[in-house]
Amino acid sequence: MIEVRIHGRGGQGNVAAAYLLAAAAIGEGWHALAFPAFGAERRGAPVAAFVRMDRRAFRRRDQVARPHFLIVQDAALLHVPGVLAGLRPEGGLLVNAAREPAGADLPPKRFAVPATRLAQEHLGRPVPNTVLLAVFLTLTGLLPVAALERAVAARFRGPVLEANKALIAAAAKLPPPGAWAVEETDAAGA
């Protein structure tokens, strides 16, 4: 079982990112759930969403308390209390930032990608989530990047879809493939 927590701000497509990742996993035959950390929906407010995925079926619906990975859509959120909470010691931190963030409290396994800039270039909109997911899948090797493409294709059509595909391809080239490859852990992990 792999557990991911995604942090962002309202309006950044945080829940959409969680849904896309879970949809990509479901498309690959995994059992996956994606759900928001239930908060009021206001633009700009810090928000979180969860993804829990496993090759075997599971039934639990509690929130993700000890994620294997954190995806942070806004580097400024790293200073918000609780954002790093519960990350497993061997866990990875993927941040939307031009430079890799530094700090004693940050995990050793971390990677930065200028996702907003890249999205702006390809889509003309500052939506970092697709870039981050493509980088995430390349780093972890959990799912083929094509699975993300297929999940995106279920949401978009025409030129927007083509732009997203190009964006995914460009983003997937950025990180070292498989650098964060993990063994799947047991559902009893919590």
Place this chain on the structure above:
Amino acid sequence: MPQALEGSQAIARAVALCRPQVVSAYPITPQTHIVENLARLVADGALACEFVSVESEHSAASVVLGAAAAGARAYTASASQGILLMSEVLYNIAGLRLPLVLTCANRALSAPLSIWNDQQDSMAVRDAGWIQLYCAGNQEAVDTTIQAFRIAQDTELPVMVCVDGFTLTHTLEPIEIPDQAAVDAFLPPLHFARALDPARPLSLGTLVSPEWFTEARHSQHGALLAAAADIEAADRDWAAATGRAWGGLLEVDGPQDARIGLLTLGSISGTMADARAASPDLPPVRLLRLRAFRPFPAAALQAACAGLETLVVLERALSPGGEGIVTAEVRAALYGREPAPAVRGFAVGLGGRDVPMAIYRRAVEAALAPGEGTFAILDVDPRRLPAEDRYPDLAPPAARGAEEEAT
């Protein structure tokens, strides 16, 4: 092949597959995505129905009441304060014996204001005369929605399908959406014998004197109890069509030799099941899940408790000043049975508090602890309250030690 769908989206698709003729609703978090998805299906021409966007939940319930009285298949959805605002109409719909379906996206009641999940809202209308079915997951929510339309027309009673707000409504997961032919075969067109029709005028909702009121209630009570068979039949027939069954009235899962039982409703059931699998060090536990709360499956519960010494009830509501609502009903159903398990009731997950797998261990430990209290809010943290609000006598077993440490 299952699709990746948000719960609300899947429920809306299930409703559309049932070919409702009138849908009426008023938006309220966390029900909104269900009606937004239905509105989208109507706007896209994928669902041909009268979609009546009203000015209040009271009117939403009244519109579907009128539509059902005219013989149309009708649907509405709400939550929380919306259910309370509807409550007057909900009683009326049930008393008029009108078949229709309502999805309750379970949410806490104010005050204090909370938009998050518990089950106080549907429990507050427990006595309205509706069938109430609680879903553990979104596949079950889809299947139960379809079953609900069948049950409603088989029983001429309204059916409330309860799905935990956010935990189900806002969760994306793999869901099989049945094909239209399967639903059409399962759910024949509605022919409501008492439909209002100028060619055969009937008076519906008349004034009933003491001479007749008691008999009206008797007949309603009997009809609700008799609906148990229709709920089981719908689940059985649906299983025959799709291979998926959801336990009818009461889902029982666990070893025959278990001495401890754990009873839940709704979406925490799955978390408890996974927690049991992850806790081999604990004694065996039989999991009971109340799918039907009305009619209350007393006989099925009595049978499912065979051999149990303790039954722990976990519920997401309470009757302040009384105890757990479900707990009290479980006690009543088991009272005087020999042998019957001791019943320990706990409220958990109020106002959206997460119910983690660790709650399972606490529930089992509570079952093993001798002579502990009979009802408490299990996940309360009294240390966060001023001393005068802690009420140490009400503290749950495991929190009691923590409270002592803090003082």
Place this chain on the structure above:
Amino acid sequence: MNEESSDSTPVPDVAALRRRQPRFQGLEAGHRACLGCAQALAARLVLEAAGPDVAVANATGCLEVFTTPWPESAWRVPWVHSLFENAGAVASGLEAAFKAQGRAAKVLAFAGDGGTFDIGFQSLSGMIERHHDVLYVCYDNEAYMNTGVQRSSSTPHAAATTTSPAGRARLGKRHLKKDILSIVAAHHMPYAATASVAYPSDLRKKVRRAVAVEGPTFLLIHSPCPLGWGHDGSRSIEIARLAVESGLVPLIELERGELTGAMPIRAVRPVTDYLKAQARFRHLFADTPEAHRELEHLQALADHNIEVYGLRGAGADPRDTAGADTVRRGGARWA
């Protein structure tokens, strides 16, 4: 138009006329209304004109109570009573269902002034805003009569009720009657009108007019209540007529908010003729400056109506001969 219905000479034998003109009886005799209940008469007149192809959503109130003591019912049209404040929404649901089923029945909503002006106002407003094809009829007896004569927002200024009694310190209701017709008309309302049981031909004509509109329509029918107003049941029609002739109850029609019809008053009567006939205004005839002032207020209200709606003048044919054929067709089906 045939000979019988175009006959405009006075007919002395009413029973003979009714035998010759079998009208559709949607509300049967034998119900349990009080003697002289104008609402019962008004409901019968509405259904005579609307015909049998209707379904009624009835709010809680006298009309519902006295017509349906289970297991009896006085209704010969499909009829549903749900609650006090939701007649507009229940009617909306009936209409939506008929539309979805491709059925042609016209939906009528019946409510009193409590269920219309007050507790049911939101539901009525929603029904109009959503443009449901419903004729909403308010039987206005100007107080909560079903619960024993408590004030409503339709109770006229200075009228005594059990919750606005006249005493040493108060002269009945302190507030004005709500102008529900203007409020309803402000919803871009295709047709909204007032009628009175004292003018049955006018009432039926307005019902037929409203039923012909595809969309929401509203009819406010002034309906005296002998019990609540304090008059003998035999005088209900006379008192309803005095209300119109004094100008206190203008009979008008509004289309899309514009005044398109007003029944002229041939000989305007002083409001005291209307008021002194009812016990609910008895305290206004005490010889005190306060009582005199209130009478002047009420006369000013009537004068205002006459002025604003242009009610003074010669009248048109009040006998409603034009609609007789329609009525007969409705009746024939159920004869």
